[in-house]
Amino acid sequence: MSEPHAPEHHIVSPKVYLAIFFSLLVLTALTTAASFVEMYVFNVVVALAIAVVKASLVVLFFMHVKYSSKLTKLTLASGLFVFLGLLTMTLADYISRAWGRW
Amino acid sequence: MSDSTAIDNNVAAATHLEHPPYQRHHFETIAQQFDATNFAMWLFLLTEIMFFGGLFTAYLIMRNWYYPAFVEGSHYLSIVWGTTNTGVLITSSFTMAMGVWCAETRRKSGLILCLVLTFVLGIVFLCIKGIEWHGEWVEHHVPGLNYSVQNFVNPASNPEVYAEYHDKPLGADMAVRTEEYFFLYFAMTGMHALHMIVGISILVFMIFRARAGAYTNGHVTFVENFGLYWHFVDIIWIFLFPLLYLISRHG
């Protein structure tokens, strides 16, 4: 009800899109390059971190979440929450199976 | 009540007679219609998150169990094609975003151009994926159809990959687990490709509609929502790429 007369949503300017586009390309190059550096466990951490950054850029700008209503943000957050719940609680079982055995 | 679209009755009354043709009968205002469909699209994307979520969970567990097999399996994916394809998909996301912008600012020819570009990039992506799959077929890496662990018990059998990574032979028991890797690889990229194919089909439909001027009359809902879908498919790939291709590239 806050803005009944403003159905038109925020229009993101092409400049922003272009900037995001190039950051995404750079990050892609970065992640590929990083995979050739031996970092032990950090390889996967770095790769996933970059992927998360890229995904966030896409979500925030290409998908306009940055300019969207609270409801959209909440919706997305709840989806991620349940997904992470699935992942962590399943993994928690696998990890803790060996507990108490040492 | 930030999300409350409880209709302002005056607005409803005022606009009642001048419904734009694209407004469905059961919505009171066009804003409500846009909001509702946009929200519906987001909910649909949530279901997609959970759909791929199951796959990611399976992947994560198998990867932890059979890490060496996953590493060597990933060496047989082409990092060049993979990176290229990531670029292609990101570009198509960009053209799609521009398409939405064109629709919002009512640039008909710009919109058509963007949609066509997105379409072409989508096809390019699938072609590259097809080339890669063909490669896997040739190497006998398709689980269930023609799988052979030859390359993993005897890495030198593929001189190219061997020259690059100097993989040590896997134990026989670990070598068969590479099939697990390729199974997940095909399941995940296949599911992703399926989403691309659906997207591309809708793009074709949209290009025709756009030529008839459908989205540049102020009613951009469809383009917007399709954009969300397309970007979402892009995001899935953004995660698939490092998980499947970049497990460990340093010899």
Add this chain to the structure above:
Amino acid sequence: MSATILALPDQSTARIPKMNYLSKENGLLSWLLTGDHKRIAILYLISITFFFFIGGSLAGLIRLELLTPQSDLMAADTYNKVFSMHGLIMVFFFLVPSVPATIGNFFIPMMVGAKDLALPKINLLSWYLYILAGGLMLYTMCTGGVDTGWTFTTPLSTHYLNTNVAGAALAVFVAGFSSIFTGLNFVVTIHKMRCPGMTWFRLPLFVWSHYAASILMVLGTPVLAITLVLVILERIAHIGVFDPAYGGDPLLFQHLFWFYSHPAVYIMILPGFGVISEVVSTFSRKRVFGYTAVAFSSVAIAVFGFFVWAHHMFIMGISNYAALVFSLLTMLVAVPSAIKIFNWAFTLYKGSVTFETPMLYAIGFMGLFTIGGMTGVFLGSTGTDIHLTETYFVVAHFHFVMVGGMLMAFLSGIHFWWPKMTGRMYPEKISQFAAVVTYIGFNLTFFPQFILGMLGMPRRYASYPPEFQVLNVFSTAGATVLGVGYLLPVLYLTWSLKYGQIAGNNPWQATGLEWQVQSPPLSENFPEIPIMDHEAYDYEWLDRQQAKEVASV
């Protein structure tokens, strides 16, 4: 039971309104291509009733076989197919869509004051998917059936059975999407289609509970979908992530399956809670005691419901520590249900209670669900679950919550809203009789199963040791009574379509928006969009409204 709130119009002058959603258009095609949520609800009602009776007949076969200790009526593998199909059909083709897709579909738009659901075409698509899935299921059943149990346990389902597993999995996959679309539509409608003045806390509790259930449908069902895809792929490719012989992990399947199927049990009960709230309030003429608590407890169940799934796996080799966490969360998720029961009980306090059929079913619900829910706690407690799991105790538990709970709620709702949906009343005395028959039959059928479970009789057994026979005979006898109890409503409700009394707009004098318009409603629900200017369940507002009407005549 002389006192009643039933207020029917003068039968000599009353007419079914000429213009209504049923009479708007005629012909089969006008139904098959309809976008009207009310017509889709009717389509759903017919189809789920059909599937209920198929599932029920299979239940009849199960009970007949279990009359004697030996497997003499059918061979063991036939029995396995029968209970698998019974479970699959009852869960995915009856109970999950039961209340939401019929009563919910019909009344949620009316309750929030909208002309239709937000996405009418998706709604119709959801019904077509349901029919497609149902057809596939029947086809699977006729071409050899499937004997995985409704849980598709791997690696049995992926590599050891040569029945039609892929067909059944595909059917459930498609049915899943039908349910996703229903849920998605509800969430959008509840968020975006409320009429002016309809704030969140003026929504009927029926809407709240559907909102919670829809969240579960949207977020849970896709996980089942991908799991089934993997099962099908595994069967085809003979490789996979679930079979240890190929390096997979069968427990992973359990995790993914129950990640959906536990929330699914709340998908199956929450809409029923909604029905009970409406019915209890109407027949005690009172606002539901502690409206906010009841509303939020639905949401709490939805949120916590996602994180208790591994209580189905306590003995399956999950880590003891994970079992601990999941058991604790199970205890937490049980509390909101208890809250609701007490709130309903206290709604009666200082009310003005009458006992029409819907109320009888609702009272039955409260008793049976309490038993079913408490026995759920028995199972949620890790220590006792070791003994009780995979026995008839579990069977009795879930029939108490699903049949004694949700099915009772469904029948309650159907009787409650029948006059609104059809414009006609059913014969009250017979329906009250049917309600009592179901109640007696139900207890006779399923209570002995608790004892059987305690004795250790395993579920999914075609034959059993002779000392369990007597209790099984009770159970079978009860099922016969129960069958009669379910057959009766079909008969008299069908009868009432033609011969029932004209119901008028608001026979129960209920407060919901849907009761303020004609029955059966117009295609567009409201002649003009209503403005909500009072709280939910405001019976004083209703009295004033009626007084006004009398004055203006």
Add this chain to the structure above:
Amino acid sequence: MSHISPVLWQFLVKWLTNFAIFPPEASRIAAQSDALFFFMVLVSLIGLTTVVLLVVGFSILYRKERHPHAVQIEGSTLLESTWTIIPLGLFLIIFVWGALIYFRVYTPPANAMNIYVVGKQWMWKIEHPGGQHEINALHIPVNEPVQLTIISQDVFHSFSIPAFRIKREAIPGRYTTVGFEATQVGTYHLFCTQYCGTDHSHMTGEVVVMSRDDYKKWLASSTSGMSLAQDGERLFASLSCNACHNDTPNARGPNLVNVYDSRLTLSTGETVTADDAYLRQAILNPSEHVTQGYVPIMPTYQGQISEEGVIALVEYIKSLHSNYRVQQTLNTTALVPQNQEKATPAGQTPSGQKPQGVGR
């Protein structure tokens, strides 16, 4: 009494023999488990009575004839918190109590005799350490802690003894364990409670609890002449494991003496305890965990040994506690005829020698 009516009498007798109402409590844990069960029955009865009293009471007190006009009440924070907190409290008690029992059942008892159980479609194969094999029957002594190590050869099964209130899933590819101590001599049901295909309902058997003397007799009468470990020893030789696992300086594989229950460092730097599950993995999937200092040359024996064979090998490796044993294997292809100590199951795992004790 039979003069009443022979038919009726017959009927009553049949009725009663076919009518059980409560299972026997034949294990140490059974009474504890039942105590919690009855506590919960009590809680449920109180809860149900409360609900029924409220519903019926209010229905009578406030039925329309007596109370024609409803009084609107919003709610009551006090009441609502009461019926939030009381059930929550009760549920938490049930949770803690249940967890205590759960851990008691699934923590392996100290000094228990270990019996192996292999489930397959549709039978139970029991392997006693003394070499006794049984199918669909389990003979155990009374008042003796027993631990079952369970595995399935194909699909999920579930090993259930209702009279003991215990149950454990038989999982393909993985050992699970459950412990109990029978307290009453008798014969009890053994069920497979996890749906496992066509003949699931025929995958039943009996558990025979015997006095210590009877048990000894049974052991002696049903021995196959070779203990499980000896069986394993023979396999060890015939699969030529000893080609690599021997005590010679140029042995290609690690020495397996004392390896059971010891801490191993893997090539990844992790450390693991070499328990039954680990030994099984090491034989079937050797390159999943490679011990530090060795190369993954050990071939996989997947598909070449049955689950029973693996069990025998594991049992053999567990029994290795001195170099002497390995030497013997090297020197003799024929078997040492008898080792009295090993034939008695109770003394199977001389716990004193384990570096980490028994509390795994």
